[in-house]
Amino acid sequence: MTQDEAILLLEYVAAACPAQRISEYTPDVWGDLFAPYSLDEARTAVIVVAGRQPFVAPADVITEIKARREERIELAHVVYDGNPLETGAQSLLSRRALVKAAADGDLQPRTPAAALGTGERLALPPGETGPFAGRVAAARAAIGQSVPKATAGVVNPRAVACRICQATPGNSCTTSGWARRDVHPGRLDDAKRIAAGLPPTDPAEDLAAEERIRAATAAFAAEDRLVPAGPTDETTTEPTEETT
Structure with a gap:
């Protein structure tokens, strides 16, 4: 989210909570706090928070955003089989990019059976290191490599x-x-x-x-089992004649 989008978000908050105080520096702070998130998901979270309390705190909005992102990740059932030509660091980046695409809503919900049985390899296309920008790139990642x-x-x-x-x-x-x-x-x-x-x-x-x-x-x-028993360890002694 940009600073301009933070101003739009605060206008949305002011409309939902007219009694909430907003100063001239509030957009700067909200812009920094909501930089990792999009304006659409922040506005959706504001409506949820404003529906249950009279004031909208940034922490409550961010908590709602994270809860919805975790929900989308769970529903997407992200599976990454890996690429034998990747290093450990590259595999980690590929996995993180897929998870982010799922959290952003760019990967559609599916069942575990669909995730494992489609034959698709959820890997980054050659030359792309993520994170993705838009639904097209995320769709390419979902299709994966050959x-x-x-x-x-x-x-x-x-x-x-x-x-x-x-x-x-x-x-x-x-x-x-x-x-x-x-x-x-x-x-x-x-x-x-x-x-x-x-x-x-x-x-x-x-x-x-x-x-x-x-x-x-x-x-x-x-x-x-059929081998006959051999001699035992017991020894026999024969009588000997005593010499006189």
């Missing part, structure tokens, strides 16, 4: 599909419908094989190998 490709020599588990939970490339693995922080071990193994220039393992072959291991273990245990 699905990552498996590259030889680079172990990127999210570039391949998961044969455990059937997650598509670019999406996180799930367990009981919830996104995992890590990937399934089988997906990581497939990514390692692709990076090494090998084809991914066949699930049927993995199952057959497990069955062979179980059968061999059972056979070994059965043979161990």
Whole structure:
């Protein structure tokens, strides 16, 4: 919010609360306090606050603004799968930009299933570091970058599909419908094989190998039970003739 917008906001406050005192320096203070917020969301918060009390304090308006922003973030169910080419700092900036877009109302509310199952990767477009300006940029961020490709020599588990939970490339693995922080071990193994220039393992072959291991273990245990008992540690002594 600019200083000119702060003056418009105070005119709105004066109309809602005629008895509230406003001095010549009030716009300067309100302009500094409401700089992080837009005029529209501040005016909406003023109406809510003025509806329950005779005077409008900046702290009450800011509290109302923050409550509505947190509500929009929660309803947007922001999911950021990350980008293996990003540094930790870049991933943090991307995540913060998405959260800000949701708080500003630039990301539409959606269910957790829609957030995880659309196949979209919520990442910043190339060359953009945020924060976003307007709904167009936020919409571009919601669409995200293209699905990552498996590259030889680079172990990127999210570039391949998961044969455990059937997650598509670019999406996180799930367990009981919830996104995992890590990937399934089988997906990581497939990514390692692709990076090494090998084809991914066949699930049927993995199952057959497990069955062979179980059968061999059972056979070994059965043979161990059939082995005859060996000599005991007890020693016997034979009588000896005493010499005279």
